[in-house]
Amino acid sequence: MNALAHQSQPEGAVPAIYRLHRLFLALCVVLGPLFALAMASLGPGYSSTKSGPVVALALTRTASATQLQISTLISVIGAYLIPVSLLTMAWLAMRRAPWLATIAMLVVFVGVFPLPAFVAQSALNWDLARMGNNPLFDVIVQRFNDDGVMSYYNAAFVVGTILGPALIGIALWRARVVPIYAAVLISASRLLVFSYLIVQSFIPAVYIQSITWLVLFIGSIPAALAVWKRPSIEQ
Incomplete structure (x- = not known):
């Protein structure tokens, strides 16, 4: 029965499960940078020229409860979408630029997958903020951030979210699977955070972070379309 059903499919037809896979991955490609943009825009930690x-x-x-609730929800969802988005874009280049794509995947895997730890760190800040203004809380958050594990995650995350997209854009350009402008936007997007070293004394980080993720979001749209149109393995 299954063999007859399989033979009855039109020649060249793509099984529904493959279309569902491509739709899911294409949505993740654009939603990852979009949720990262929302995380940077709504997260209270970026709204000052100071950091730490x-x-x-x-x-x-000082943030409202509504802002914190929305920011937390977006961050929890974004922690799933962002790694999948970057890995899928790297996967697009695998056929024609396997080495670059593999290196980009490794960088993303090591650097971006710790993202839930930072979501938990923000949740800890919210819990402590609701408990009052105790000077001991400042010591707690500083010690937590300076812990060996979090220090590693901080360093890995910087590398993963800056070098990862840069390599992905180069791999996509080499593979010719997206327009050149999209590859350039993806590569340059997160490199723009280095401009914060120049303007950090008078421009809050939220603006720089939001611009970088917006640029990546724009560049990811052609990549999402390429994922949706990509032939299945069996074709």
Whole structure:
């Protein structure tokens, strides 16, 4: 019966499960940068020219409950979408630029998968903010951030979210699976965070972070279309 059903399919037809896979991955490609943009825009930790865990805790105390609830929900969802988005874009280049795509995947795997730890760190800030203004809380968040595990995650995350997209864009350009402008936008997007070293004294980080993720989001749209149109393995 299954063999007869399989033979009855039109020649060249793509099984529904493959279309579902491609739709899911294509949505992840664009939703990952979009949720990252929302995380940067709504997260209270970026709304000052100063940085650090103690500053983030102080800013969390001044944020509204609605902002924190929305930011937390978006961050939890984004922690799933962002790694899948970057890995899928790297996968697009695997056929024609296997080495670059593999290196990009490795960088993303090591650097971006710790993202849930930072979501948990933000949740800890929210819990402490609701408990009052105790100077001991400043010590707690600073010690937590300076812990060996979090120090490694911080360093890996910087590398993963900056070098990862840069390599992905180069791999996509080499593979010729997206327009050149999209590959350039993807590569340059997160490199723009280095401009914060120049403007950090008078421009809050939220603006720089939002611009970088917006650029990546724009570049990811052609990549998502390429994922949707990509032939299945069996074709």
